[in-house]
Amino acid sequence: MIDTIRSLGRWGLGVFERLGRGHLLLLEILRGVPELFLRFSLVIQQLSSVGVHSVLIILISGLFVGMVLGLQGYNTLVDFGAEESLGVLVALSLVRELGPVVSALLFAGRAGSALTAEIGLMKSTEQLSGMEMMAVDPVRRVLAPRFLAGFISMPLLAAIFSAVGIFGGFLVGHGLLGVDDGAFWSQMQAKTDWYEDVLNGVIKSIVFGFVVTWIALFEGYDATPTSEGVGRATTRTVVHSAFAILGLDFVLTALMFGDV
Amino acid sequence: MRQSKSTEITVGMFVAAGLVALFVLAMKVSNFTDFTDETGYQVVAEFENIGGLKVRSPVTMAGVRVGRVAAIDLSPTTYNAHVTLNLYGSFDTIPTDTAASIYTAGLLGEQYIGLEAGAEEEFLKDGDVIELTQPALVLEQVIGQFLFSKAEGE
Amino acid sequence: MPLVKIRDLHFYRGNRAIFDGVNIDIHRGKITAIMGPSGTGKTTLLRLIGGQLHPDKGTIEVDGQNVHTLSHSELYELRKRMGMLFQSGALLTDINVFDNVAFPIREHTKLPETMVRDLVLMKLQSVGLRCARNLMASELSGGMARRVALARAVTLDPMMIMYDEPFTGQDPISMGTLVNLIHRMNDAMGLTSVIVSHDVAETAEIADYIYLLSGGKVIEKGSPVQLKRSSSQWVQQFMQGLPDGPVPFHYPGTDFSDDLLNGEVSA
Numbered sequence: 245m246i247d248t249i250r251s252l253g254r255w256g257l258g259v260f261e262r263l264g265r266g267h268l269l270l271l272e273i274l275r276g277v278p279e280l281f282l283r284f285s286l287v288i289q290q291l292s293s294v295g296v297h298s299v300l301i302i303l304i305s306g307l308f309v310g311m312v313l314g315l316q317g318y319n320t321l322v323d324f325g326a327e328e329s330l331g332v333l334v335a336l337s338l339v340r341e342l343g344p345v346v347s348a349l350l351f352a353g354r355a356g357s358a359l360t361a362e363i364g365l366m367k368s369t370e371q372l373s374g375m376e377m378m379a380v381d382p383v384r385r386v387l388a389p390r391f392l393a394g395f396i397s398m399p400l401l402a403a404i405f406s407a408v409g410i411f412g413g414f415l416v417g418h419g420l421l422g423v424d425d426g427a428f429w430s431q432m433q434a435k436t437d438w439y440e441d442v443l444n445g446v447i448k449s450i451v452f453g454f455v456v457t458w459i460a461l462f463e464g465y466d467a468t469p470t471s472e473g474v475g476r477a478t479t480r481t482v483v484h485s486a487f488a489i490l491g492l493d494f495v496l497t498a499l500m501f502g503d504v
Numbered sequence: 505m506r507q508s509k510s511t512e513i514t515v516g517m518f519v520a521a522g523l524v525a526l527f528v529l530a531m532k533v534s535n536f537t538d539f540t541d542e543t544g545y546q547v548v549a550e551f552e553n554i555g556g557l558k559v560r561s562p563v564t565m566a567g568v569r570v571g572r573v574a575a576i577d578l579s580p581t582t583y584n585a586h587v588t589l590n591l592y593g594s595f596d597t598i599p600t601d602t603a604a605s606i607y608t609a610g611l612l613g614e615q616y617i618g619l620e621a622g623a624e625e626e627f628l629k630d631g632d633v634i635e636l637t638q639p640a641l642v643l644e645q646v647i648g649q650f651l652f653s654k655a656e657g658e
Numbered sequence: 659m660p661l662v663k664i665r666d667l668h669f670y671r672g673n674r675a676i677f678d679g680v681n682i683d684i685h686r687g688k689i690t691a692i693m694g695p696s697g698t699g700k701t702t703l704l705r706l707i708g709g710q711l712h713p714d715k716g717t718i719e720v721d722g723q724n725v726h727t728l729s730h731s732e733l734y735e736l737r738k739r740m741g742m743l744f745q746s747g748a749l750l751t752d753i754n755v756f757d758n759v760a761f762p763i764r765e766h767t768k769l770p771e772t773m774v775r776d777l778v779l780m781k782l783q784s785v786g787l788r789c790a791r792n793l794m795a796s797e798l799s800g801g802m803a804r805r806v807a808l809a810r811a812v813t814l815d816p817m818m819i820m821y822d823e824p825f826t827g828q829d830p831i832s833m834g835t836l837v838n839l840i841h842r843m844n845d846a847m848g849l850t851s852v853i854v855s856h857d858v859a860e861t862a863e864i865a866d867y868i869y870l871l872s873g874g875k876v877i878e879k880g881s882p883v884q885l886k887r888s889s890s891q892w893v894q895q896f897m898q899g900l901p902d903g904p905v906p907f908h909y910p911g912t913d914f915s916d917d918l919l920n921g922e923v924s925a
Binding site: 295335399404406407429433434437446 | 533
Binding site: 371373378 | 708735740741750751
């Protein structure tokens with residue numbers, strides 16, 4: 245019994261210690277961000293591996309999510325004779341929720357796990373230590389550019405996801421189910437608010453980008469420097485990112501769309 | 505670190521695609537275009553009951569949108585709803601005796617303010633008050649009245 | 659005055675003492691070897707000197723500066739004058755040999771690209787890998803990777819270089835090459851070298867002074883010749899690689915015949 249409580253306590257202390265280390269790392273990364281604007285080519289390189297390489301999965305997933313929304317939404321709306329509102333339904337679901345959340349989940353799986361694996365591998369092959377001994381701070385040289393790249397990429401990816409998704413919904417709604425295209429777009433425009441819906445969605449995706457990149461970098465940097473440890477860290481990145489995205493999504497939604 | 509041209513090009517294309525998507529969301533999907541017409545003037549109308557009217561609900565005239573609801577307060581003296589309307593600058597020839605009513609778009613739709621033009625030669629300007637108003641229909645009241653009149657008729 | 663002065667060094671990992679009061683002097687221009695059985699924390703010592711780890715007690719001074727009281731930026735300034743050669747080479751895997759050697763120059767100076775090229779080719783020439791400059795780090799053999807890492811470690815002309823197990827897992831030819839290179843670099847560039855190793859023959863061949871570590875303490879120190887004549891049985895066992903001696907062949911425990919006759923049968 246005492247042993248159970250003790251191991252619970254040890255686990256709790258471990259969690260807090262990791263949280264502390266994570267925040268310290270974040271602080272150091274953020275301190276390294278300003279000087280990156282003098283060496284932006286470092287960030288561009290990472291934008292390529294973090295952002296560009298995630299575009300394909302975002303495009304395809306966005307299209308299909310939008311198409312499914314079109315189909316499902318139509319089936320429900322047609323019962324109320326409100327199939328003209330299909331555009332609103334697709335646009336609001338994507339812009340407010342699915343765009344930021346699903347693209348962040350995909351980003352965690354695609355770019356986040358790759359970041360963790362890359363950093364973890366650099367640690368286990370002593371590349372990070374090597375840099376330190378060459379008087380190059382790995383947090384500033386390796387982590388900070390990746391952090392900024394993730395932070396910039398996420399809202400762009402989410403916007404691409406939503407735009408493609410709405411197009412997918414339109415394809416299904418207009419092309420397959422024969423919803424009037426004028427009504428589709430005009431209803432959507434009338435009911436989707438730039439500030440309330442689109443901008444809040446963008447803010448969500450910025451927050452998700454921040455958190456997912458942070459988790460991915462921390463897990464990589466904190467990984468046990470063996471191939472097994474890196475593998476476990478990669479899994480943790482995806483799991484913790486998913487928790488963080490969904491939990492934060494609830495908090496942000498409550499703040500943004502809860503009764504003002 | 506030097507980098508290949510193709511990296512820079514693909515990154516450029518990625519950032520451009522993201523910005524275009526944001527632009528599409530703003531212009532095509534949402535009502536961002538309304539904001540370009542932000543210059544306008546404000547008038548006030550008092551309603552007995554506004555039902556489900558909300559800030560940013562549309563204000564229309566003959567079905568054309570001419571503005572938005574800017575603010576909703578409760579008047580401390582009359583206990584009426586004190587609604588501030590933001591009318592677009594391009595619609596500057598609305599007569600002063602115009603009437604404002606609260607309608608519902610469709611059976612279950614959202615509520616909006618409809619304006620019916622009067623006959624005065626003078627036009628509404630910033631800070632004016634619309635005197636003629638008609639409150640929102642509250643479904644429970646309508647049904648109650650209907651049942652009451654039905655009972656009286658018998 | 660020695661370049662590196664270690665005084666009363668204590669370092670614990672968990673409850674285990676890795677160093678338990680160690681004093682070491684590393685003199686300028688000399689090759690000093692730190693030797694000892696596996697697990698005596700030789701690599702840890704290098705990391706302590708480089709400021710990557712903090713001692714629990716004691717001081718480490720490099721060129722008159724106490725490594726562990728320096729600020730972040732002062733420590734990084736000091737590290738620019740130290741080179742370290744990791745066991746794996748620690749080359750950056752996403753860029754080629756040339757860019758690896760150019761890395762510290764590009765990070766720390768604003769030299770024009772033509773000058774960077776000249777410098778890198780000079781350093782690569784000195785380790786004999788000028789024509790391998792377009793290979794990726796993953797295409798190199800272990801010995802070549804270490805030579806590239808050596809070229810990289812000396813690009814900024816440091817005052818000292820620390821070698822972490824430079825001879826481990828090398829075939830005789832690349833072993834010979836490395837022994838030769840380390841010796842030549844030290845003399846030609848006026849470096850101070852610290853070698854951590856347990857390859858007795860190779861290390862004794864080039865070292866000017868040897869420290870023998872075991873159980874967290876300095877067991878013996880002296881020139882290779884002095885050590886070979888040491889009266890200590892432990893030193894003799896280590897230097898000659900004898901299978902049995904003060905360090906027993908058998909893992910400590912009960913007597914063998916006792917175990918056979920009376921040991922409990924499990925499962």
